[in-house]
Each structure stands twice: as structure tokens, then as C-alpha cells.
Amino acid sequence: xxxxxxxxxxxxxxxxxxxxxxxxxxxxxxxxxxxxxxxxxxxxxxxxxxxxxxxxxxxxxxxxxxxxxxxxxxxxxxxxxxxxxxxxxxxxxxxxxxxxxxxxxxxxxxxxxxxxxxxxxxxxxxxxxxxxxxxxxxxxxxxxxxxxxxxxxxxxx
Numbered sequence: 294x295x296x297x298x299x300x301x302x303x304x305x306x307x308x309x310x311x312x313x314x315x316x317x318x319x320x321x322x323x324x325x326x327x328x329x330x331x332x333x334x335x336x337x338x339x340x341x342x343x344x345x346x347x348x349x350x351x352x353x354x355x356x357x358x359x360x361x362x363x364x365x366x367x368x369x370x371x372x373x374x375x376x377x378x379x380x381x382x383x384x385x386x387x388x389x390x391x392x393x394x395x396x397x398x399x400x401x402x403x404x405x406x407x408x409x410x411x412x413x414x415x416x417x418x419x420x421x422x423x424x425x426x427x428x429x430x431x432x433x434x435x436x437x438x439x440x441x442x443x444x445x446x447x448x449x450x
Contacts, residue, residue, distance in 0.1 A: 343370040345357075347374040370409070373409045384407055
């Protein structure tokens with residue numbers, strides 16, 4: 294009877310383990326390289342910004358404040374990144390919804406509907422986000438895109 298119970302427990306444990314997911318995750322090294330690509334885009338245009346990169350839970354991995362970037366952009370960049378990861382879409386999509394009359398978006402918890410936040414995806418899964426603040430929202434979005442566009446080169450995909 295003890296052997297049968299042990300076999301049953303082992304089989305149950307094996308079945309439960311089979312249900313665990315394997316997922317990609319951002320590393321500090323990758324986040325720094327993405328931020329460097331975003332910074333290069335900002336520097337090329339002589340824009341001083343703050344760049345924030347968060348993980349898939351919205352927790353800060355890396356923050357970079359360029360010289361002369363306004364201090365108010367530190368929080369804004371982080372909130373743009375958190376919004377992009379929480380809602381799994383660019384913050385511009387939320388901004389466009391508000392501009393189009395969907396003001397209810399302004400009441401969504403944790404939503405900052407201002408362009409400049411982009412989700413970071415691998416194999417259609419959101420693994421984090423980047424947020425940029427410091428210049429116009431459109432320029433912030435351009436800088437964030439440069440960071441996201443660098444990911445395939447960084448990871449060799």
C-alpha cells in the first residue's frame with residue numbers, strides 16, 4: 294500500500310510540474326543595452342530624457358536620466374512603462390482613445406494615456422516595457438521605439 298501511495302504521489306507531482314510555464318524574462322544586461330539604443334536616438338536629436346525599463350510585473354529594472362533631463366520625467370517615464378506592461382499595448386493607443394472621446398480611460402487604475410511607453414515582446418508575450426519622458430510625447434515614442442527595435446539585435450534574433 295505504501296508503494297502504491299508513493300507512486301500516486303510521484304505521478305501527481307510530475308503532472309503538476311508539467312503544468313508550469315517557461316517564460317522569457319528581461320535581464321539587467323539586456324535592459325541596459327535597450328536603454329543605450331534609446332539614448333543613442335535621443336542624443337542624435339539632442340533630446341535629454343529619462344528612460345525606464347520595467348519587467349513583466351511593472352517593476353523597475355533600469356532607469357537612466359540623461360544630463361539636463363527634467364526631474365519630473367523620472368516618474369513619468371516609469372509610469373509610461375508600467376502602463377504599457379499593464380495594458381499590453383503602447384501608451385499611444387490609450388492616448389488616442391482619450392483623444393477620440395473615450396475619456397473613461399482616464400479613470401483606469403494605473404493608466405497614463407500619454408505616448409512614450411511601449412511593451413517589450415518576445416514570441417508574442419509581453420516580457421516588460423520601456424517608458425521615455427522628457428521631450429514631446431511623439432519624440433518620447435520615437436526614442437522608446439529605438440530601444441524596442443534594438444532587442445532582436447541584442448538577443449540575436
